[in-house]
Amino acid sequence: xxxxxxxxxxxxxxxxxxxxxxxxxxxxxxxxxxxxxxxxxxxxxxxxxxxxxxxxxxxxxxxxxxxxxxxxxxxxxxxxxxxxxxxxxxxxxxxxxxxxxxxxxxxxxxxxxxxxxxxxxxxxxx
Numbered sequence: 001x002x003x004x005x006x007x008x009x010x011x012x013x014x015x016x017x018x019x020x021x022x023x024x025x026x027x028x029x030x031x032x033x034x035x036x037x038x039x040x041x042x043x044x045x046x047x048x049x050x051x052x053x054x055x056x057x058x059x060x061x062x063x064x065x066x067x068x069x070x071x072x073x074x075x076x077x078x079x080x081x082x083x084x085x086x087x088x089x090x091x092x093x094x095x096x097x098x099x100x101x102x103x104x105x106x107x108x109x110x111x112x113x114x115x116x117x118x119x120x121x122x123x124x125x126x
Contacts, residue, residue, distance in 0.1 A: 004037075007033070008025075008026040008033075013025070056115065058111050061107055061115075062111070064107045065104065069104075072100055079091050
């Protein structure tokens with residue numbers, strides 16, 4: 001969905017129709033992106049639900065990743081020009097991006113490394 005929105009905002013106006021202030025081409029791309037995302041998630045959901053059962057540490061890593069992305073959103077909010085608590089350009093500087101992506105990769109790699117695949121008997125017990 002995010003990719004569809006990113007693509008839609010770059011499209012030139014088509015002049016087809018308008019929906020809620022959005023031109024027709026942009027609306028169509030966002031609608032199809034959402035629809036495709038729903039279909040993909042429907043089939044991928046089962047796989048994602050079973051993954052933490054086999055690799056329990058991945059659940060903790062997923063929570064940490066969500067929390068870390070929340071920190072990034074907080075930084076962007078605090079740097080917004082109307083909020084102005086931190087410098088407006090801080091989220092775009094190289095060192096912040098390096099720290100953010102470095103920690104994200106460390107969490108992901110750590111979750112992968114510390115996840116122990118449960119055997120068939122352990123998976124059945126849970």
